[in-house]
Each structure stands twice: as structure tokens, then as C-alpha cells.
Amino acid sequence: MPASPQVGLFVTCLVDAMRPQIGFATLRLLESAGCTVEVPRAQTCCGQPGGNSGDRRGAAALARQVIEVFEGFDYLVAPSGSCVGQIRSYPSLMDDAGWRRRAEDLASRSYDIIGFLRDVLGWQPDGVRLEASATYHDSCSGLRELGVERQPRELLAGVAGLEMRPLEGANICCGFGGTFCVKxxxxxxxxLSEKTRNIRDTGADLLLAGDLGCLMNMAGRLNREGAATRCFHTAEVLAGMADGPAIGEEG
Known part of the structure; x- marks a missing residue:
């Protein structure tokens, strides 16, 4: 690994449109870990919504765009397991052997922020404090496609003052699933009702996860139920940026 890895930050559509703070938290974490970070302006959607809906041609076109923009970096890193899972699936979209090789190369160097910090960089929070109790939800893509499970818990254990509480069914879907919740x-x-019931039963102040789609889904329901639980992306906590409005409280 290079002494100062060159990282292309894939911001994701949801973060860009709904919760830019997650992108800034990711940037702060990467720079604190010694990375040189660039946010390419030409980046677009990863193609997952179309791909999941059967638009293979459209998904492949977006995949080629992402490959061209990010293949010059040592790593692609994103604050979303679902987007990285899609990027790692790019080889399956490519009928051309040349593009398939390029897709395989980028896929092998693409990580979600939490897995990258822990598994690639060996980073651990230092001097981060948050006096609160929290519980953690394993987002489906991060858990099942990327193997991100122990990593967030190991990193959160290094946050002074943070009490982590177990969540029953932490590895069970929240019901979002992209277009699944619409169909x-x-x-x-x-x-979702079962998920929020289990969250409330923990009595935790905070709900943490690694995918904004899941967090928005759960935060919306918790707010409608009148729950006091506040929702943050794990990166926001690790970056010391969980002292403002939670997800769903903006504006």
C-alpha cells in the first residue's frame, strides 16, 4: 500500500442530495488516516437503481463512466455498502473482455469507508468522545456483499464515552431494499415495524449504520412513532460530527 494512498471519494447520490455531512465526515476520516483524497466532479450514480430494476444496459453505461473516472486512484472509497457492492459487481455487466478487466481491477480496489479504515489502513479512533448509548444495524449490502460486521463495532469501541448496546436482529433487513420498498x-x-420495535427496546440514544438509505428508512419510521432515538451514519460518530441534527431532523 502506498505511504499516502490516493483515494477517489465516491460520494453517492443519497449523501450528495440528502446528507452531505456524511461525505464530509468520510473525507475527514480519510485525511486523518493519512490519505490524499479527491472528489471527482465527473462522478455519477453507481447504476444500482437501474440494475436492480432490470436495466442492464443503463447500469453498464453508468459502470463504464464510474470506471473511467476512478480507475486512476489507488482506491475508490464510499460511505455506502450498497454502492460499493454494485461497483464490485461491475465485471458481471461487461460483455467486452477489455472492459471486464478494467471493471475487475476497480472492483478489487473499492471499499466502503468503515471496511477501508479498519481492514486496509488499520485505523483506530484517537481522541474521539461521545457521551451516549448506541445500537448498530447491519445494512444488508455491507454485511452480505462486503463482509462488514465486526469492523464498525471494533471502531466504535474506540470512541470514549460511547456505550454500545446489542440490537436483536441487527443483521435482518430494515425493509428498505432500494426499490423493494416501493414495489x-x-x-x-x-x-420495518419489527426493526424499529427492536431498536426502541434497546433504550439506546442513537441508532448507527453504514448506509444512508437504511438510516433514512428507519429514522422516518422512528420519528413517526415518536421515538427519541436519533440516527447517524457511523462515519459521523467516528469523525466527531454527531453533535448536530440527526438524520431526519435537518431543516
């Missing part, structure tokens, strides 16, 4: 609203709502 199957009744099933999605039933899954």
Missing part, C-alpha cells in the same frame, strides 16, 4: 410496501412496512 412491496406492505412487506417493507412489516419488516
Amino acid at each position: 412491496y410496501p406492505e412487506i417493507s412496512t412489516a419488516i
Whole structure:
């Protein structure tokens, strides 16, 4: 690994549009870990929504765009397991052997921020404090596609004053699933109701996770239920940026 890895920060559509602070937290973490970071202006959607809806051609076109923009960096890092999971699937979208090789190369160097900090850089928080109790939800893509499970818990254990509480069914879907919640609203709502019940049962002040889509889904329901639980991306806590409005409280 280079002494100062050159990282291309893939911000993601949701973070850019709904919660830019997560992007800034990711940038702060990468720079504190010794990386040189660039946010390419030409980046676009990873292609996951279209790909999940059957638009293979559209997803492949976006994949080629992402490859061209990011292949010059040592690593692509994003604050989203679902987007990185899509990027790692790019080889399966490529019919051309040349593009497939380029897709495989980028896929091998693409990480979500939490896995990258812990597994690639061996980073641990230093001097970060948050007097609160928290519980953690494992987002499906991060857990099942990227193997991110122990990493956030190991990093959060290094935050002074933070009490982590176990969440029953932490590895069970929150019901969001991208377009799943639109296509199957009744099933999605039933899954989400069980998830928020388990969250409330922990009595934790905060709910943490690594994917904004999941966090927005759970935060919205918790707010409608009148729960006091506040939701943050794990990167916000690790970067010392969980002292302002939580997800769903902006504006």
C-alpha cells in the first residue's frame, strides 16, 4: 500500500442530495488516516437503481463512466455498502473482455469507508468522545456483499464515552431494499415495524449504520412513532460530527 494512498471519494447520490455531512465526515476520516483524497466532479450514480430494476444496459453505461473516472486512484472509497457492492459487481455487466478487466481491477480496489479504515489502513479512533448509548444495524449490502460486521463495532469501541448496546436482529433487513420498498410496501412496512420495535427496546440514544438509505428508512419510521432515538451514519460518530441534527431532523 502506498505511504499516502490516493483515494477517489465516491460520494453517492443519497449523501450528495440528502446528507452531505456524511461525505464530509468520510473525507475527514480519510485525511486523518493519512490519505490524499479527491472528489471527482465527473462522478455519477453507481447504476444500482437501474440494475436492480432490470436495466442492464443503463447500469453498464453508468459502470463504464464510474470506471473511467476512478480507475486512476489507488482506491475508490464510499460511505455506502450498497454502492460499493454494485461497483464490485461491475465485471458481471461487461460483455467486452477489455472492459471486464478494467471493471475487475476497480472492483478489487473499492471499499466502503468503515471496511477501508479498519481492514486496509488499520485505523483506530484517537481522541474521539461521545457521551451516549448506541445500537448498530447491519445494512444488508455491507454485511452480505462486503463482509462488514465486526469492523464498525471494533471502531466504535474506540470512541470514549460511547456505550454500545446489542440490537436483536441487527443483521435482518430494515425493509428498505432500494426499490423493494416501493414495489412491496406492505412487506417493507412489516419488516420495518419489527426493526424499529427492536431498536426502541434497546433504550439506546442513537441508532448507527453504514448506509444512508437504511438510516433514512428507519429514522422516518422512528420519528413517526415518536421515538427519541436519533440516527447517524457511523462515519459521523467516528469523525466527531454527531453533535448536530440527526438524520431526519435537518431543516
